[in-house]
Amino acid sequence: MKIAILGMGAVGRGLLEMVDQKNLGLVVTGIADSKSALMDKDGIHIEEVLEAKREHGFCGDKSLSAMDIILHGDYDALVEVTPTNAMTGEPALSFIKAALERGKHVVTSNKGPIAREYSMLQSLADQHGVQVRYEATVGGAIPVMHALKHGLAGNRILAILGILNGTCNYILTRMAAEGLTYEQALMEAREMGYAEADPTYDVKGIDTAIKLVILSNAIWGGNTVLEDVDITGIDSLTTDALRLAEEQNCTIRLVAEAVPQKRILRVAPRILPWTHPLVVEGSLNAISIKTDMAGEITLIGKGAGSVETASAIIGDLIFIRDSHAGRH
Amino acid sequence: MKLEMKDAPGQLVAALKPISEIGGNIIAVIHQRDEKSVGDVLGVQIVLKIQESRLNTLIEQIKSQGVNVVRIGKERLLYTQTVIIIGHIMHTDLGDTVDRIDCTGYAEVTELNLVMPAINEPSSARIVIRAVNRENMDQAMDILRSVAREKKLLIIEPLGEIQ
Numbered sequence: 001m002k003i004a005i006l007g008m009g010a011v012g013r014g015l016l017e018m019v020d021q022k023n024l025g026l027v028v029t030g031i032a033d034s035k036s037a038l039m040d041k042d043g044i045h046i047e048e049v050l051e052a053k054r055e056h057g058f059c060g061d062k063s064l065s066a067m068d069i070i071l072h073g074d075y076d077a078l079v080e081v082t083p084t085n086a087m088t089g090e091p092a093l094s095f096i097k098a099a100l101e102r103g104k105h106v107v108t109s110n111k112g113p114i115a116r117e118y119s120m121l122q123s124l125a126d127q128h129g130v131q132v133r134y135e136a137t138v139g140g141a142i143p144v145m146h147a148l149k150h151g152l153a154g155n156r157i158l159a160i161l162g163i164l165n166g167t168c169n170y171i172l173t174r175m176a177a178e179g180l181t182y183e184q185a186l187m188e189a190r191e192m193g194y195a196e197a198d199p200t201y202d203v204k205g206i207d208t209a210i211k212l213v214i215l216s217n218a219i220w221g222g223n224t225v226l227e228d229v230d231i232t233g234i235d236s237l238t239t240d241a242l243r244l245a246e247e248q249n250c251t252i253r254l255v256a257e258a259v260p261q262k263r264i265l266r267v268a269p270r271i272l273p274w275t276h277p278l279v280v281e282g283s284l285n286a287i288s289i290k291t292d293m294a295g296e297i298t299l300i301g302k303g304a305g306s307v308e309t310a311s312a313i314i315g316d317l318i319f320i321r322d323s324h325a326g327r328h
Numbered sequence: 329m330k331l332e333m334k335d336a337p338g339q340l341v342a343a344l345k346p347i348s349e350i351g352g353n354i355i356a357v358i359h360q361r362d363e364k365s366v367g368d369v370l371g372v373q374i375v376l377k378i379q380e381s382r383l384n385t386l387i388e389q390i391k392s393q394g395v396n397v398v399r400i401g402k403e404r405l406l407y408t409q410t411v412i413i414i415g416h417i418m419h420t421d422l423g424d425t426v427d428r429i430d431c432t433g434y435a436e437v438t439e440l441n442l443v444m445p446a447i448n449e450p451s452s453a454r455i456v457i458r459a460v461n462r463e464n465m466d467q468a469m470d471i472l473r474s475v476a477r478e479k480k481l482l483i484i485e486p487l488g489e490i491q
Binding site: 161232236237238240241243244245247248250252255257268269270271272276278 | 410411412414415441443450451452454482484485486487
């Protein structure tokens with residue numbers, strides 16, 4: 001299967017390395033970063049491109065753009081891994097639309113467009129007989145979308161609960177374990193590379209809420225948007241609060257919760273017993289799915305990282321290839 | 329409730345029968361064959377759920393079976409929930425916050441642990457709320473949420489059972 005990759009940040013580079021190292025039958029025929037692009041219908045030499053990016057800061061021909069690849073490249077699936085804009089979804093949204101309109105499959109790790117325009121993108125994909133897949137948008141390496149759409153097919157999903165932000169979980173883990181203040185734990189998370197320079201999206205619960213919107217739309221359809229989520233972050237938590245929880249053999253975690261029957265859609269710090277399956281350590285993510293037939297299922301795994309995200313993207317690509325095998 | 333009855337066949341059934349007849353729900357039955365029970369008297373503790381208005385009728389019926397009711401301990405508020413509150417808890421009138429729950433009649437704040445680190449810094453408190461039933465607990469939580477919004481307090485709720 002021929003793929004074109006937009007975005008050469010940590011995720012794009014991690015994906016290229018894995019595609020290069022592992023013999024998966026994926027041929028990269030187009031690559032674009034924010035400044036340049038290149039294409040070759042016979043397959044791009046990945047090592048050379050990664051080397052060029054390291055040395056010059058861009059990957060190819062500056063007279064070519066991402067849109068040139070999308071509209072004129074020779075590929076079966078577009079991999080869209082450009083930076084997220086949670087509010088507009090752009091420019092990723094336009095990229096994805098253009099590829100779907102050309103009848104190309106799309107795999108993305110980009111939360112913006114999926115959280116904003118899921119139903120539009122899905123119906124565009126349906127119209128053109130292609131797939132849009134977004135496993136990497138929620139829970140990093142955890143195959144939660146596969147579990148929901150395939151493994152649990154036929155089940156009614158009653159509720160979903162999740163620890164969806166590694167930065168928050170790391171901060172809360174450290175506050176509980178070492179009695180650090182919120183500010184100290186945040187500083188440590190930054191030093192460890194778990195928190196960005198501007199951690200607002202993470203600690204205010206917005207990143208978690210965006211992922212909850214994506215899960216909610218994927219499971220129950222509908223047009224849920226970020227504004228529908230009742231959001232409380234972790235930035236005003238005190239060490240005392242964690243200690244008061246600890247005295248009851250409990251701790252505090254930032255939990256995303258969707259229970260449609262009760263009209264609950266919220267992100268908030270919650271008290272959980274230490275033995276609760278959602279209480280995971282450090283930057284891990286965890287997702288509990290409550291169903292009518294399968295009962296409760298909890299998935300735990302790494303919620304971020306370039307190779308972990310590549311795992312989710314490659315899973316989507318191979319699923320598309322296998323489900324369309326023999327049709328062309 | 330604690331009962332005393334003859335240690336003879338059929339006595340326990342005779343004591344339990346009125347409970348189900350009157351619409352009570354037996355949660356546990358505990359036999360006590362300790363040294364204190366003299367002769368042929370058997371002590372039994374029964375934990376049950378019953379509407380308060382039917383309690384006197386039940387006691388009469390049990391007594392009419394020849395069983396002695398020794399002691400009745402009532403626990404009216406069966407549902408418990410622990411909540412942590414962060415913010416300027418004292419300066420936003422803690423007494424009023426507690427009263428708003430207590431005055432409902434169906435829920436009470438029964439425990440309070442307060443930590444006040446320094447002046448002008450937010451305090452943290454763990455409170456235990458008890459309510460008559462689950463529905464009342466939800467109502468009490470709604471009240472607490474609106475008080476928290478009004479007083480700019482952060483409430484951390486437990487992750488409850490998914491129903």
